[in-house]
Amino acid sequence: MPRILIVGGGYAGFYTAFKLEKLLRDGEAEVVMVDPRPYMTYQPFLPEVAAGSIEPRHAVVSQRRHLKKTQVITAKVTNVDHATKTATIEPEHEPAYELQYDVVVVTAGAVSRTFPIPGVADEAIGLKNIEEAVAIRDRVLTNFDKAAQLPPGPERDRLLTFVVVGGGFAGIEIFAELRSFASSLLNRYPELNFSDTHFHLIEAMGRIMPEVSLETSKWVIKNLDQRGATIHLDTQLSSAVGGRCELSTGQVIETDLIVWTAGVMANPQITRNTTLPVEERGRIQTRADLRVGTKDEIVPDAWAAGDVSAVPDLSGGGVGGFCVPNAQHAVRQGKLLARNIVAVLRGEEPRDYFHKNMGAVAGLGIGHGVFQSGKLAIKGWIAWLMHRGYHGLAIPMWERKLRVFSGWWNNFWLGRDNVSLEAVQQPRAAFEEFASRPKV
Incomplete structure (x- = not known):
């Protein structure tokens, strides 16, 4: 064979x-x-995973479970x-x-495609795999826990300042989802208020989301501005050393989380x-x-x-x-x-690939979305439902679809999952702390 x-x-x-x-x-x-990796990642769900709206395992598809005749080598x-x-x-x-x-x-x-900007390789995190989305979610939750114990000041501001680099679809979606996530968390942290959280998106071009019309992109900017998130257009990141983001405009933003989606x-x-x-x-x-x-x-x-x-x-x-x-x-x-x-x-001729894009849909946090097809633009709640409906059905395998839709249904009644599992990145730390060792 x-x-x-x-x-x-x-x-x-x-x-x-x-x-x-x-x-x-x-x-x-x-x-x-x-x-x-032993799974396929459904990347359009990564922003919702980072915002606690989707269980991480539900956004990936097991290769061995669904490829029954293929030899899978990890x-x-x-x-x-x-x-x-x-x-x-x-x-x-x-x-x-x-x-x-x-x-x-x-x-x-x-x-992820990066540029030789000082500090980016050491401080930023991408958004191409499920592990990165989980790390972003846990960082946000852990920072809220830390900030709630601090008095107002530079350190608390740094913990509650979040920066996204790149204004394409992925950048805008993670930016908007994190803004929505942070707003929902404030109900659980009486020590903090809305004005304590700061969101900045840095985009080198003069517009965001080139897949949609200019008018629609401006609506997205206005929507996010009303929700307390700032988009810096025609702005480049010059340095990110130590989480100190220096912009080409001269502005400096201190942050503990930089998400890189710029290509x-x-x-x-x-x-x-x-x-x-x-x-x-x-x-x-x-x-x-x-x-x-x-x-x-x-x-x-x-x-x-x-x-x-x-x-x-x-x-x-x-x-x-x-x-x-x-x-x-x-x-x-x-x-x-x-x-x-x-x-x-079988000795037959192959066919050429042809697909005409029928439109673009983006989720911008709970209840916010945008859809663009030609000159038709739908914004707000309906577009958000369209986003969830499309991607909920587009993820492969019915068992994955059911897990995603049931998770959304549970969140509707129970709220998002807001538990940080950041300690899982060092799973042996607790064991090592108390483990007995031979006496020398």
């Missing part, structure tokens, strides 16, 4: 494997998927040599080894360690039919999809002529990629 190796288990990789299981005949091909792929059709697999606690394949599918996704880039662990062609922006060069290569030249037995790939956007709506890195494209590309692989295995 030919072996199909899927590098990456995110949206595109998971859906490729899931669809291949349905399309392949018994004995037609063997499917192997390699990813450092490890990193550190090199892909397509000339010899060999991939280097590196488990976390075992020696690296070589894995031979017949067909490779690169769906390694994207990572993504194709996973460099793969793109810098492969013999497959990579274009100038560091993505795998990919054709419209999702085969690796150019319009005139095909790399046999190599496919790519999702954020790691440069797939032409035949609808004409993509930036620079390519599909933008988002879940809408990754999911649909993964499904088509599986069909195209099977078609080629």
